[in-house]
Amino acid sequence: MIRKLLCGAGALGASLFVATAAWAQDAAAAAAPTVDKGDSAWMMTSTLLVLMMIVPGLALFYGGLARTKNMLSVMTQVGAVGALAMLVWVGWGYSMAFGNDFSGAFIKQFISNFDKAFLMGVKPDSTAATFSAGVAIPEYVFVCFQMTFAAITIALVLGSVVERMKFSAVMIFAVIWLTIVYFPIAHMVWAASGLFFGMGALDFAGGTVVHINSGVSALVACLMLGKRMGYPGEPMPPHSLTMTAIGTGLLWVGWFGFNAGSALEANGSAALAMMNTFVGTAAGGLAWMVAEKFAGHKGSALGFCSGIVVGLVAVTPAAGNSGPLGAIVLCTVAAFVCYFAVTKLKPKLGYDDALDTFGVHGVGGMVGALGTGIVYSAALGGPSGDSWMGMAAQLKVQFLTVGATIVWAAVGTAVAITVAKALTGLRVSPEVELEGLDIGEHGERAYNY
Amino acid sequence: MKFIIAIIKPFKLDEVREALGAIGVAGMTVSEVKGFGRQKGQTEIYRGAEYSTNMLPKVKLEIAASDALAPQVVEAIQQAASTDSIGDGKIFVLDLASATRIRTGETGDTAL
Numbered sequence: 001m002i003r004k005l006l007c008g009a010g011a012l013g014a015s016l017f018v019a020t021a022a023w024a025q026d027a028a029a030a031a032a033p034t035v036d037k038g039d040s041a042w043m044m045t046s047t048l049l050v051l052m053m054i055v056p057g058l059a060l061f062y063g064g065l066a067r068t069k070n071m072l073s074v075m076t077q078v079g080a081v082g083a084l085a086m087l088v089w090v091g092w093g094y095s096m097a098f099g100n101d102f103s104g105a106f107i108k109q110f111i112s113n114f115d116k117a118f119l120m121g122v123k124p125d126s127t128a129a130t131f132s133a134g135v136a137i138p139e140y141v142f143v144c145f146q147m148t149f150a151a152i153t154i155a156l157v158l159g160s161v162v163e164r165m166k167f168s169a170v171m172i173f174a175v176i177w178l179t180i181v182y183f184p185i186a187h188m189v190w191a192a193s194g195l196f197f198g199m200g201a202l203d204f205a206g207g208t209v210v211h212i213n214s215g216v217s218a219l220v221a222c223l224m225l226g227k228r229m230g231y232p233g234e235p236m237p238p239h240s241l242t243m244t245a246i247g248t249g250l251l252w253v254g255w256f257g258f259n260a261g262s263a264l265e266a267n268g269s270a271a272l273a274m275m276n277t278f279v280g281t282a283a284g285g286l287a288w289m290v291a292e293k294f295a296g297h298k299g300s301a302l303g304f305c306s307g308i309v310v311g312l313v314a315v316t317p318a319a320g321n322s323g324p325l326g327a328i329v330l331c332t333v334a335a336f337v338c339y340f341a342v343t344k345l346k347p348k349l350g351y352d353d354a355l356d357t358f359g360v361h362g363v364g365g366m367v368g369a370l371g372t373g374i375v376y377s378a379a380l381g382g383p384s385g386d387s388w389m390g391m392a393a394q395l396k397v398q399f400l401t402v403g404a405t406i407v408w409a410a411v412g413t414a415v416a417i418t419v420a421k422a423l424t425g426l427r428v429s430p431e432v433e434l435e436g437l438d439i440g441e442h443g444e445r446a447y448n449y
Numbered sequence: 450m451k452f453i454i455a456i457i458k459p460f461k462l463d464e465v466r467e468a469l470g471a472i473g474v475a476g477m478t479v480s481e482v483k484g485f486g487r488q489k490g491q492t493e494i495y496r497g498a499e500y501s502t503n504m505l506p507k508v509k510l511e512i513a514a515s516d517a518l519a520p521q522v523v524e525a526i527q528q529a530a531s532t533d534s535i536g537d538g539k540i541f542v543l544d545l546a547s548a549t550r551i552r553t554g555e556t557g558d559t560a561l
Contacts, residue, residue, distance in 0.1 A: 235500040237493060297494055306496060343497025356496060 033127055033136035042266035043141045049257025050148035054082045054155055057254050061247025061309075062159055065355045068239040069436025070163045071446035077167065078155045081174040085151040088178050092117050093150055094143050096183040098128075101193045109195035110184050119143065130264040137264060145261060150182055152258075153210045157413075159357030160218035164228050164433050166424050167441045173221070173420040181217060181412035185209050185405060201401040202376055202394065204273065205262035207317025207368040208405050215362020216406050217413040219353060224417045225426060227352035229433050241301050248305040252281060255312045259319040272383070273319035277312070280327035284311020287335035295343070303339075306360060310338045313361055314368035318375055322382050326375030334367040366402055373398035450545035450558065451519035455510040456484065456538040457530040462508050468529035469512070472521050475561065478511040488536030507538060513548055515558045 059075040066074045085093075095116035102108040116122060122143065127136035154174045161170075188194040189201060189209050196208075203209060228236070238244060259277045263270035288307025289299035314334035315327050322330065342359035353359060373395035376382040384390065420426055427433075432440030439445060457465060462479065469477065483504040490503035514522045523540050531537055550560040 232498070236498075237495050237500055295497075300494065302495055347497065 033129065033134050035127055035136050035138060036265070039130065039135065039137050039265045039267075040141055042270070043137050043145055043261060043264065046257035046261025047141065047145045047148055049254045049261070050145070050152060051254075053251050053254030053258065054148070054152045055079050057247050057250035058152065058155055059247070060243045061251060061305075062162065062355050064240040064243030064245075064247060065238045066162055067236060067436070068446065069438055071239060071438060072444055073167070073437035073441055074158075074162050076442060077158050077162065077165075077170050080167075081154045081158065081170060082151040084171060084174050085154050085178055086147055088175055089147040089150050090119055090143070093178060093183050094119065094146065096179070097150075097186040098142075098146065098191055108193045109188065109198065111187050112191060112193070128264075131269065132265060132267070135265060142264075146186070149206060149210060149258075150178060150186070153182055153206075153214050154178055156210070156214035156357060156361055157217045157221065159355035159361075160222035160353040161225050162354050163437065164427055165225055166426060166428050167437075169420045169424040169426045172423055173416050176416035176419055177217065177413060180415060181213065181409055182209075185213050185408060189401070189405075196397075196401045196404070199397050199400065200394070201397050202321050202372050203317045203369065203401075204319045204321050204372075205259045205316045207313070207365050207372065208401055211313045211316060211361040211365030212369060212402060212405050213365075213409050215358045215360070215365055216409040218357035219351065219362060220410045220413040221417055222353050222358075223351055224414065224421075228354065229430060231352045232347065232350070238302065241305075244305055245301060248308050252308060252312065255281070255316075259316060263320055269320045275324050276315050276319050276322060276327035279324050280315030280318070280331035281308055281311035283328040284308060284314065284331040284335045287311075287332040288339055291336050291339035295339075306338070306342070306356070307335045310335045310360055310364045313364035314371065316365075317368045318372040320383070321372050322375035323380065326380050326382055330368065330371040330375050333371065334364045337367050338364050369402050370395065370398050450548060450561070451514050451516060451522075452543040452545040453510075453512045453514060453519065453522055453526075454541040454543070455512070455526045455530070456482070456507050456540075457510065457526070458532065458537060459506055459508045461530045461532070461537075462510075465510065465526055465529040468525040469522065472525050473518065474512060474514065474522060474525075476512075480509045480511075482507050482509045486536070486539070505536065513545055513561050515561060 055078070059078040062078060063071050063074045092114060095114050096111045099112035099114065099116040102111070102113045122139050124138065124140065126139035128139045128142035129136055154177060157177065158165075158170060186209050189196045189203050191197060201208070230236070256274055256277055260270040260273040263273055285304050285308040288303045288310065292299050292303045311331040311334070314331045315322075318327055318330055338360055341363040342356045346353060346356070346359055374380065374391060376384045376394060377388065377391040378384055379388055379391065384394075417426070428437060428440060455465075459481070466477075483506055485503050485505060488505060490501055490505060492499055492501045494500075510526070512522060519542060523542060526540055547556060548560040549556050
């Protein structure tokens, strides 16, 4: 169906939204696609919104959660791996994820070939298909948009390993991880010839590719790296929830580029994603505070911020694949589940996921990805024409995709961390860890007064 | 001469200062300090991780006063700083051996 429609241009961003067989035939018959200036302008804007999510959004969100002595190292790591991801993306990432198909029927399900390395052959008049027949956007815009996704995903992973991992180890880990984990998963989920895309997996804006992927990788990475000195006995409260709250706001605003931009056009699908990114997120933020109340605590600022991010994560795969009511229910459930994962499961199991990347992005991503298979159904106000039976089939595909992504991300991360450890030693010395990575790794202090 | 050290709740500082001004205290030194006494600390919770802080923020006043004025100073601080709850603080009075005004070299009560 829509796979054929998108094959021609060899590029696409998110999962299918609405498609009919008749429509696909129209596309095959259509001549050169038209590039709409409105679509292009929206996609350029969306791309910059996603960049804003990384710097300063995620840098402040994560930085505020760290201790004073590690503020700069967190912000530097987030910014530096983001920049590195951009170079790697242009170098070989785009080609591996959205390039031309390998001739082998098996391998082309996992990666595409290297013909477009360093964007070879991409010209200002090259186009990338959207989800509407005969409508395209400039390929450079598509390359940039997807580039920001790769950049934020590797930056997200770092949340679990901050305050103790060497900067050099972070950079080496990032290059390997992007190459063996992110690019293949992005291809499998989003490219026309990808394995999960072929199965009909739904992932509107990256619940699987970005959030499950980064969350599971963060868990494996922090398990291999070990706990911070003094964890969990020593108090390690966030050094500035003000920064974290500012970061949360920037993430929320930026996420409209992430989700609504994943429609690849300025149309109704983007509008639906925008709607859901408002209400699903709002529900998540409030639900976390309600969960705190149920647990006998005060509704907290950090709880609100955490719930907002969980809402954003959970609504990501569902953004254009759910009605507003479905999104509200989905994000509420995700907030409760993530609250449990972060406040109960983590202390019980004892792993040191410092900034809760697994608890928020991994767990929230899984709830979102599986839940998308449910809220997609027309029976619950979703955009699919499917009945309840269709829902069961969709849910099975979602389960398979989530499971395979977990395994792939875990194995790939283990390899990447092992190589980084062999080359750099992975962890800073106890002296540097005590003194803080700002001074020890970067020779600066975040605050001088 | 007496040297009076008072530990009070931070939000009571302005009232105490006014009360001391009213009885003729001409100067004091104020610092932000942390400590604990009978009042328990607070519990802070960040994403389920509970930290109890046993040190609470207080304000420390240091005042030098003549023997005649000292009892009034203690009384003024006690009344102005009280909220009738634990954690209101304490007042300590020490004998003061000498006082010198650096600018003029005056000593004793005239230096205060």
